[in-house]
Amino acid sequence: MKNNPLPKPTESELDILQILWEFGPSTVRFVNDQLNKLKTTGYTTTLKIMQIMAEKGLVARELSGKTHIYEAVAKEEATQLQLLDRFVEKVFKGSAAKLMLQALGNKKSSPKEIKQIKKLLEDLENNKEL
Amino acid sequence: MKNNPLPKPTESELDILQILWEFGPSTVRFVNDQLNKLKTTGYTTTLKIMQIMAEKGLVARELSGKTHIYEAVAKEEATQLQLLDRFVEKVFKGSAAKLMLQALGNKKSSPKEIKQIKKLLEDLENNKEL
DNA sequence: AAAATATTACGAAAATATTCGTAGATAGAC
DNA sequence: GTCTATCTACGAATATTTTCGTAATATTTT
Secondary structure, three states, X not given: OOOXXXXXXXXXXXXHHHHHHHHOOEOHHHHHHHHOOOOOOOHHHHHHHHHHHHHHOOEXXXXXXXXXXXXXXXXXXXXXXXXXXXXXXXXXXXOHHHHHHXXXXXXXXXXXXXXXXXXXXXXXXHOOOO | OOOOOOXXXXXXXXXXXXXXXXXXXXXXXXXXXHHOOOOOOOHHHHHHHHHXXXXXOOEEEEEEOOEEEEEEOOOHHHHHHHHHHHXXXXXXXXXXXXXXXXXXXXXXXXXXXXXXXXXXXXXXXXXXXX
């Protein structure tokens, strides 16, 4: 029994995962309709990518009548974290702090979000271990 | 006179930019040697990518004797920010706060870095505009 | 100057990702 | 049943990125 880590999704695959995360198990038709709110994509293109994702194990599918229902196997937080690690490594040479300083300094965050982050920082300061 | 925004660098291009940012203007030979500390890459491969980067405007080059000296045109902070924007959009659907919560919760940051971030957050709270 | 060494230019091959046409299968409407 | 709409499978075409072989040019060594 294989237990390989899931591969890094490509950009198109990530678009599809976002939809499956948001709406739960879906048909290709539904996913394609959602995708087309952002960019035009042919039905067979979406189908093909979802088939590839199934081969890679990023999604699972189950037959329901004549159509397949696709479900994300890659979990949202785990995938985000995997991509974040890579991104920090590649772009910020491993310095998550530098990333955050740039993100905070240049993006508007709501006061509520800022409070949330401050609280987390205090927790981090008090509790060296998390 | 053109003033187009610089294109998003590919992964290999980013590896090269990191070296030029760190060491300043360099020859292909030097960049390739540095790259080979991370992964094996043939000299002509590095040369080709740097030539493409010059076409795109990501780097500039100047002849010095027989060799070219390449220099980053894309600035480090601006490039990081450009990539960060894209990344937040694609992976976190635009929520920088969510990204930071994940990054803070899962990465170790030094106390000094945490203080730095806290200070920035206070500035953000006091001064709605930055 | 000839030989050895290092560099650039060019283009093609390989690897990866994306797009879509076409054919065949299935389900529902008539 | 037959017709129509929808879906899947398959493979090929396109696009992008990465890799590298080869030839031409220039520099250094002997």
